[in-house]
Amino acid sequence: MLKNKLFYSLIIFAFAGTIFAQKDVYVSAPGVKNPILPGWFADPTIKKFGDIYYIYATTDNEMLASGAPTVWYSKDFKNWYNYIMEIPSFSAQSITNFWAPDIVEGEDGKYYLYFGNCEIGCNIYGYVSDSPVGPWEKLSKKDVPVISNGYPRENFPSLDAQFFKDTDGKIYSYWGTWVHYNGGYAVGELDKDSMNKMKNSTNIPLEQTPAPFEAAYIMKKGSKYILMYSGASCHDETYNVRYSYSDSPYGPFIPGKNNPILSTNNDQTVHGPGHHSVLKENNDYYIVYHKHDYPMTRGGLARQVCMDKMVFENDSTIKTVVPSSRGIKDLVKSEVPEDIAFGAKTTASSFYHLKSTQYDYEYKPSYATDDNNATMWKASDNTTPQHLIIDLGSEKKIKRIMTQFEFASYYYQYTLEYSVNGTKWNLYADRSKNRTAGSPMIDDSEVRARYVKLTISASEKTGLYAAVWNIKVYDSLFDIPLPLKNKESKTFPAVKSTKKLLVDFDAATIQSNSTISTVFNKGFIGGVFTKNGDVSLEKVDGIKAFHFKNGAFVLDNPVPESLAWNGSYTLATWVKNPEIAKEGEILASWCDRTRFGLANSYNALAYNSGPYGAGVHLDGHFDMKFNKLPEADKWHYLVLTFDGVVEKIYVDGVLDNSQNMLLSSAIDKAKLIIGASDIGENFSGFIASLRMYDYALNQDEVVKLMNQTKPKKE
Numbered sequence: 001m002l003k004n005k006l007f008y009s010l011i012i013f014a015f016a017g018t019i020f021a022q023k024d025v026y027v028s029a030p031g032v033k034n035p036i037l038p039g040w041f042a043d044p045t046i047k048k049f050g051d052i053y054y055i056y057a058t059t060d061n062e063m064l065a066s067g068a069p070t071v072w073y074s075k076d077f078k079n080w081y082n083y084i085m086e087i088p089s090f091s092a093q094s095i096t097n098f099w100a101p102d103i104v105e106g107e108d109g110k111y112y113l114y115f116g117n118c119e120i121g122c123n124i125y126g127y128v129s130d131s132p133v134g135p136w137e138k139l140s141k142k143d144v145p146v147i148s149n150g151y152p153r154e155n156f157p158s159l160d161a162q163f164f165k166d167t168d169g170k171i172y173s174y175w176g177t178w179v180h181y182n183g184g185y186a187v188g189e190l191d192k193d194s195m196n197k198m199k200n201s202t203n204i205p206l207e208q209t210p211a212p213f214e215a216a217y218i219m220k221k222g223s224k225y226i227l228m229y230s231g232a233s234c235h236d237e238t239y240n241v242r243y244s245y246s247d248s249p250y251g252p253f254i255p256g257k258n259n260p261i262l263s264t265n266n267d268q269t270v271h272g273p274g275h276h277s278v279l280k281e282n283n284d285y286y287i288v289y290h291k292h293d294y295p296m297t298r299g300g301l302a303r304q305v306c307m308d309k310m311v312f313e314n315d316s317t318i319k320t321v322v323p324s325s326r327g328i329k330d331l332v333k334s335e336v337p338e339d340i341a342f343g344a345k346t347t348a349s350s351f352y353h354l355k356s357t358q359y360d361y362e363y364k365p366s367y368a369t370d371d372n373n374a375t376m377w378k379a380s381d382n383t384t385p386q387h388l389i390i391d392l393g394s395e396k397k398i399k400r401i402m403t404q405f406e407f408a409s410y411y412y413q414y415t416l417e418y419s420v421n422g423t424k425w426n427l428y429a430d431r432s433k434n435r436t437a438g439s440p441m442i443d444d445s446e447v448r449a450r451y452v453k454l455t456i457s458a459s460e461k462t463g464l465y466a467a468v469w470n471i472k473v474y475d476s477l478f479d480i481p482l483p484l485k486n487k488e489s490k491t492f493p494a495v496k497s498t499k500k501l502l503v504d505f506d507a508a509t510i511q512s513n514s515t516i517s518t519v520f521n522k523g524f525i526g527g528v529f530t531k532n533g534d535v536s537l538e539k540v541d542g543i544k545a546f547h548f549k550n551g552a553f554v555l556d557n558p559v560p561e562s563l564a565w566n567g568s569y570t571l572a573t574w575v576k577n578p579e580i581a582k583e584g585e586i587l588a589s590w591c592d593r594t595r596f597g598l599a600n601s602y603n604a605l606a607y608n609s610g611p612y613g614a615g616v617h618l619d620g621h622f623d624m625k626f627n628k629l630p631e632a633d634k635w636h637y638l639v640l641t642f643d644g645v646v647e648k649i650y651v652d653g654v655l656d657n658s659q660n661m662l663l664s665s666a667i668d669k670a671k672l673i674i675g676a677s678d679i680g681e682n683f684s685g686f687i688a689s690l691r692m693y694d695y696a697l698n699q700d701e702v703v704k705l706m707n708q709t710k711p712k713k714e
Contacts, residue, residue, distance in 0.1 A: 033327025038469035063664035222315035270323035350380035386466035408439035418449035463566030527557030542713030552676035643696035
């Protein structure tokens, strides 16, 4: 378990045959070089075309890493700019999976982009453009994949493809995931005439790449082919990078003598590093990989891109990489002027203090001006407006402000103001109606001021916090490598919480003891619950309650927009479970699993003894179990809360378990169901009452509500 303190780790540098030891910097220290990107991105592929570096990556921390297809670009490897690429959708549906992309420059001077997608089977699709950033055209007008699921053998999952151009001009691809039980990685040659199909493909025997999982990456060192890959589990600290080598692109491959060569470091400040690519700059090699965030999000789906030096002992041996927060020294001299806000004093309307069963961590205002992509300022809750004030120390010329919000591919609405005295404010930039995403957001104007004030008023997605990785202020203008601009979103700003009781479902309020077919919802969203299956109104222990045997109540009104995406909630219920099963036993759900089968896209409260409940999101990697299972055949007060950062389960007023989460709840066609999920998983037991709010109650409020709603014997 990670602890909330700042660690030092040891980085070993080899130079001229001598080993030097240098202490790493604090993970939260100002100006550290890792992570290199401000945001949630994984599976990075790094390329250099001309004098510009590009990082193509999976957009992370939402709906099983199903964010927008974006690319980062930079000239100095310090200042990175994000762009949402224009990629045509499939004929069947729009693209929401853009997984583990790779790009190849063809002999025709065009650029060929490949990525994995599991919407129509898990396949690798190909696109072509005259530019490394698009716009892209399909290689197949009929959506035929370059590498299909079940190729080169039946049931083989075609994901995580990386392409390699050999010295003889041939292009090879290596792909596969979950290969430890799918028979080993695959290798094949890309048809250079079409760039759209494979030939001579086969599987590499498992024993040639011991302990594999996914993410093969091939490179050449001298006459040796180095097949690198990621092993163990991407969800936790065991994730690592390994390698084998061969004299041929097809093998046989010999495992490296010192595997793994990249792992979680001793103090766990670099946690679960893997799924990498390699940059060769002159005669030096750099490994670009992702690691988990800190504090760590459940399931390891909030990943960030890092880079460290990689050294070969000889053509077939890679030295162990010691991952760091320090990162690498400047590869290229930057022409961007000094950030005059670096280290400046900051204050904010509020900041989030994360307190859970795992962490005690603060998202301080000072983290917005520390030029550190591992830290951010985050407001105390997901209400807006929220503001941040920077004190530059003295009156200075300001010509540009660049703001890196938490989510690069979603827009934020905001204003920037400036002041000489911190009392009277003037408008610097008005983005209060902005609908264009970007990282950084760039605002230019020439003023003189001591104070800068950022006010965030709304966001594109429900439940997003006012949160900033870095805000930078400059006294002069400078060129941007590629003056690209994202398209304006057609989506209206997100609905905000009503701060109300949405659902009030209480057996004690029902006067009749006759057969019940409908129950009116007395909560804010109204509607009628209709009974499906076997549910009866009974008295147990003198308490009136609904007895769920094999049935449920379904609300006719839609799930409110305030519960969409990352919307906060509280679900509180008095329940008695005579026999506790290992799975199922859903008390309430508000999701549509038939339409979205992705992690964190649905939500439910369960009362079972397995890893799938209390909080249900996909499987044991993302779900939250009870630490101490509530005793069977007794009345308990169970409360599940989510504030947009942390999910918590309370049992009888006591915090039992918690986990960091970012949800991507899909509610478009979802139904609010009591006593089951959308696919069954029925609860068998008694529910006296159930209440739901679109905000998170704190522990004092949970206890107060427990005492107010405790069922009474009749």
